[in-house]
Amino acid sequence: MIVDYNNTTHTLKIVPRYNTCNILTLTIKDSVLGTSTDITPTYRYMNGKLSFTFDYTFTDESRYQVYITDTSTEEIVYRGEFISTTQDTQKYQLTKDKYYY
Numbered sequence: 276m277i278v279d280y281n282n283t284t285h286t287l288k289i290v291p292r293y294n295t296c297n298i299l300t301l302t303i304k305d306s307v308l309g310t311s312t313d314i315t316p317t318y319r320y321m322n323g324k325l326s327f328t329f330d331y332t333f334t335d336e337s338r339y340q341v342y343i344t345d346t347s348t349e350e351i352v353y354r355g356e357f358i359s360t361t362q363d364t365q366k367y368q369l370t371k372d373k374y375y376y
Contacts, residue, residue: 276341280333280359289343289353291325297347301329303357306338316343325353333359 278285299318304311318327325343333339336359343353 276355276357278333278357278359279361280335280337281361283332284328284330286326286328288321288324288326289355290323291343291352293350293352294320294325295345295348295350295352297345299327299352300344300346301327302342302344303331304340304342305334306340306356333357336360 276287276289278287299316301314301316302311303314312331314329314331316327316329318325320326327343339357339359341353341355341357342351344350345352
């Protein structure tokens, strides 16, 4: 999933493993630094998708492991990766501005 590092407030839609009405914890782990941050996002369900909003400052061209956990049951509702970039998602290049041919 792509996030824009220029924004600090993010709203994303995912398909969760299951629906819950409990409090959720969003854990963001920086894949390079190994640091981890827990956030309590606001969320709602729309048409079978979980739409959640949270505040976080991402670093440009970085990868993050993401977990959304149900705080009551400790079950993982979603697990995935975020890539932080300002590139157009349809033309995303992993090595843009890093290598010159």
